[in-house]
Amino acid sequence: MTAVGTTTGRPSAPDAPPAPEGRPPAGEHVAVARGLRRRFGDREVLAGVDLEIRRDEFVALLGRSGTGKTTLLRTLAGLDADHEGSVRVAAARSVVFQEPRLLPWRRVLPNVVLGLDRTPATLERGRSALAEVGLADHARAWPATLSGGEAQRVALARALVREPALLLLDEPFGALDALTRQRMHRLLRRLCRRHQPGVLLVTHDVDEAITLADRVIVLDGGRITLDEPVGLPHPRPRSHDDVERLRRRLLAALGVDPTEDG
Numbered sequence: 001m002t003a004v005g006t007t008t009g010r011p012s013a014p015d016a017p018p019a020p021e022g023r024p025p026a027g028e029h030v031a032v033a034r035g036l037r038r039r040f041g042d043r044e045v046l047a048g049v050d051l052e053i054r055r056d057e058f059v060a061l062l063g064r065s066g067t068g069k070t071t072l073l074r075t076l077a078g079l080d081a082d083h084e085g086s087v088r089v090a091a092a093r094s095v096v097f098q099e100p101r102l103l104p105w106r107r108v109l110p111n112v113v114l115g116l117d118r119t120p121a122t123l124e125r126g127r128s129a130l131a132e133v134g135l136a137d138h139a140r141a142w143p144a145t146l147s148g149g150e151a152q153r154v155a156l157a158r159a160l161v162r163e164p165a166l167l168l169l170d171e172p173f174g175a176l177d178a179l180t181r182q183r184m185h186r187l188l189r190r191l192c193r194r195h196q197p198g199v200l201l202v203t204h205d206v207d208e209a210i211t212l213a214d215r216v217i218v219l220d221g222g223r224i225t226l227d228e229p230v231g232l233p234h235p236r237p238r239s240h241d242d243v244e245r246l247r248r249r250l251l252a253a254l255g256v257d258p259t260e261d262g
Ligand SMILES: Nc1ncnc2c1ncn2[C@@H]1O[C@H](COP(=O)(O)OP(=O)(O)OP(=O)(O)O)[C@@H](O)[C@H]1O
Pocket: 040, 045, 063, 064, 065, 066, 067, 068, 069, 070, 071, 072
């Protein structure tokens, strides 16, 4: 696994700068966690998590509220150093959270290239990332003037401009209405086909996981209790028998009675 940064215990470079030339080739691991444990006080939230994500693989992480999904994502992002076990992640990684986290006193384009050098080439990359998320006209807009969906697209552009080998998404569409969420799903699939990062998407939403993921994992009791390839062609309508069967398996793994859902 060349060109994959290593963090064991305290990562030396949280939120590492972009290293497009250091991107591992497709198929190689961009995240490997072994025996990952994280404790808050007396509570062991992660109790020995083993997880591998490859380049060009879209993994959805499901779990009930408070099971440690964000904790796991933050650890892979290098934002939480107080763990046991080993974590190796690609140096080129980006994180998108549920809220877009844009700086309100900077216009959209400077938000997209935040933390990068301000060379003309970087600004051009920022503009083309904005174009990819359909916001080419909003480069000079202020964040306060954006809708929730637009702001989250800016957050996606900010993640993509760093050409991540590993893209970490923590419920990025949770605050959006159903129609906007569907549009964002299509956009994200398109962007992932083009950029081919390894993706870990944290979501509460079983249908979102089935719509997007190549593989779905369930976190429960501090461990991964289900790890299942999806293996279904797109699109994946709920009316399809295989989709419905997978849905029921995932709901069962989450301890939800499928007859009570939706
Ligand atoms: N900094 C912290 N200090 C103390 N406890 C924490 C801290 N961060 C998380 N926890 C606890 O760890 C557990 C897991 O939190 P985490 O945010 O990872 O859950 P989650 O699966 O992302 O939940 P949700 O689906 O609601 O976002 C929770 O019980 C939470 O209260």
